[in-house]
Amino acid sequence: MSIVITGATGQLGRHVVEALLERKLPAAEIVAAGRSIAKLSDFAARGVQVRAMDYTDAExxxxxxxxxTKVLLISGSEVGQRVEQHRTVIEAAKAQGVGLIAYTSIANADTTGMKLAAEHQATEAILKDSGIPFAILRNGWYLENYTEQLPGTLAQGALAGSAGEGKVSAASRVDYAEAAAAVLVATENQAGKVYELGGDHSFTLAELALEISTASNKTVAYQDLPAGDYAGLLAGFGVPQAFADILADSDLGIARGDLQVGGSDLRDLIGRPTTPMPAAVRSALAAV
Structure with missing residues (x-):
């Protein structure tokens, strides 16, 4: 058996490789594929196969x-170019006759109107038309989307957004990586499975701000802004305007409930509770 993890140089991809190793999958059966082999040298030293792969290079x-035999297609990071990049991987997987391709999509992809979801929706459609056995991992928001911004949040004394009172079902990258590993090594047939993955406990951004305040002993308030103003704020911090607009639109999705996930798919796959938001905040603060 050979399981290929695409985008293995990224944070999620690295966590998936680690999760497979922790499940005692023989290292020689794991292929970590990414743009920079040098960034995968630590895995190579542990016996993992390392291969150069660029989504834009079909060869x-x-x-x-x-x-x-199985492929994990981790969605690309280049928003606006991902559909054709993903198509390239799917076509190569079909040519190879893989037994299963799992794809990291977005929560509630079949119902959300978020701009960020459009490329995921298109990729899911390509998968369904490909004839390849597939599983879809509809990942919710990462807790790291917030915890990695803590230094700036603390410095500003505010957490800005456009999510209103909407709740988000966020979990850690490790949680999502372990779920992907579980699907890849499952003995039960995964073809046609669609998993809606999110944290056990949803929270509003106001609740997140309160937790940051409590854990840091510094006052941090949630500042709810019109989407245009929030996008302008992000652009002012150096986020490219087009992506700032997408992030602000994603907050509007949170306000609508687009990133709130029901059910227990993530918890069931990883066999434990998902990482709680308060624990993620306190862990991140300890590292600041």
Missing amino acids: SVAKALEGA
């Missing part, structure tokens, strides 16, 4: 997937 994708 490199085909070579990376040689001999694959």
Whole structure:
């Protein structure tokens, strides 16, 4: 068996490789594929196969997937270019005759109107038309989307957004990575499975701000802004305007409930409770 993890140089991809190793999958059966082999040298030293792969280079994708029985397609990071990049991987997987391709999509992809979801929706459609056995991992928001911004949040004394009183079902990257690993090694047939993945306990951004305040002993208030103003604020901090607009639109999605996930798919896959928001905040503060 050979399981290929695409985008393995990214944070989620690295966590998936680690999760597979922790499940005692033989390292030689794991292929970590990414743009920079140098960034995967630590995995190579542990016996993991390392292959160069660039979503924009069909030849490199085909070579990376040689001999694959299963593939985890981690969605690309280049918003606006991802549909064709994902198509390249899916076509290579089909040519290789893989037994399963799992794709990291977005929560509630079939119902959300978020701009960020459009490329995921298109990729899901390509998968369904491909004839390849597939599983869809509809990942919710990462807790790290917030905790990695804590230094700036504390410095400003405010957490800004456009989410209103909407709740988000966030979980950690490790949680989502362990779920992906569980699907890849499952003995039960995963073809056609669609998992809605999110944290056990949803929270509003006001609740997040209160937790940051309590844990840091510094006053941090949630500042709810019109989407245009929030996008302008992000752009002022150096976020490219087009992506700032997408992030602000995503907050409007939170306000509508688009990133609130019901059910227990994530908890069931990883076999434990998901990482609580307060624990993630306190862990991140300890590292600040």
